[in-house]
Amino acid sequence: MTLGFIGLGAMGLGMAQRINKDHALKVYNRSSEKAASLVAEGAQQATSLQDFADCDIVCSMLSDDAAVEAVYLAGDTLALPLKENSISISHSTISPPMVDRLVAAHEHANVRFLCVPVLGRPDKAAEGQLVAVAAGERSAMDEARSVLEAISTRQFWMGPTPRQAAVTKLGMNFMIAAAVEALAESFTLTRKAGIDPETFLTLITETLFSAPIYQAYAPLIAREENPTPGFKTALGLKAVNLAQQTARDLRVPLPTAEIIANQLRTAIAAGYADEDWSILARLMAQTASLPPIKRR
Structure with a gap:
């Protein structure tokens, strides 16, 4: 089985590195130098999107709707040259x-x-420790299971309609954004009151808020650390905006979304988009x- 992967951000x-461990893989990125480490590990570097015409499964991880459209579509026609009955997997966070x-x-x-x-x-x-949120034809997911298992520890099938996975991801991203905002407000409140952030961090992560999202973000906030690479503020705003757009289409109120979006816009205006x-x-x-918090 020949696999392809587009987008090496x-x-x-x-x-792609995880998939490359167990599968023959072709890779493509607009900036070709990003493929160097994969090629050194045995992957084949595609010189253009035309090179994916013989692949059985082609995956992509692209930044937004515009990037996805540029790779996949020419108007309403599929521009990416994929063979009939092959499987095309979009991992991108995009609009329904x-x-x-x-x-x-x-x-x-x-x-x-x-x-x-x-x-x-x-x-x-x-580390291959992602969670995959899938929707579409169940038999296609079953055929692609070895690929999904290479990148994720758990795979959730959300339903037969692909947009169901897209909406699920937007809902999850919105919850993460809300958690980051709540942590930011709570740490600021307690620090202003003279409470040690490390003590508050331990209280959070070892009692009521021991879920993975708090385990990941609370230490970053308590110590004012800046992970590289992380989840960029600009992408965070994109995710919240997509959630708001979807909520409007479904006539669902998301009152806290605008508060979070405004905070993200402020951060971007201050030069923190990346x-x-x-x-x-x-x-x-x-x-x-x-x-600023002094490093220990």
Whole structure:
């Protein structure tokens, strides 16, 4: 079975490395130098998207709707040259309407399409410790299971319609954004009251808030650390905006989303677009006239 992977950014590179361990893999990125480590490990570097025409499964991890459209579509037609009955997997966090366009284009080309966004940060991608959220034809997911298991510890099938996975991912990202904002506010409040952030961190992560998302972000916020690579603030705003757009389409109120979006816009305006979105805590601390935390 020949596999392809398109998009070797912070998440895509780690995912492709995991797949490359057990499968023959072709890789492509607009900046070709990003493929060097994979080629050194035995992957084949595609010189253009045309090189994926013989692949049985092609995965992609791209930044947004515009990037996905540029790779996959020419109008409403599938521009990516995939062979009939192959499986095309989009791991990108994109809008449900874009997923619908991809579904129609793939159906017309007789290519099976799965929407499989993932949960986890770049370090988890490199370790194969992501969570895969899948939707589409169940038999196609079963055929692609070895690929999904290479990148993730758990795989969830959300339903037969690919947009179901896209909406699920937006809901999860919105919950993460809300958790980051709540941590930022709580640490600022307690620090201003003279409470040691390390003590508050231990209280959070070892009692009521021991879930993975708090285990991941609370230490970053308590110590004002900036992971590289992390989840960029600009991508965080994209995720919240997509959740708001989807909520409007479904006539669902998301009252806290605008608060979080405004905080993210403020961070971007301050020059932190490419910083991890946990930067929200440092900006809030500055607003509360708190000094930077001294490293221990």
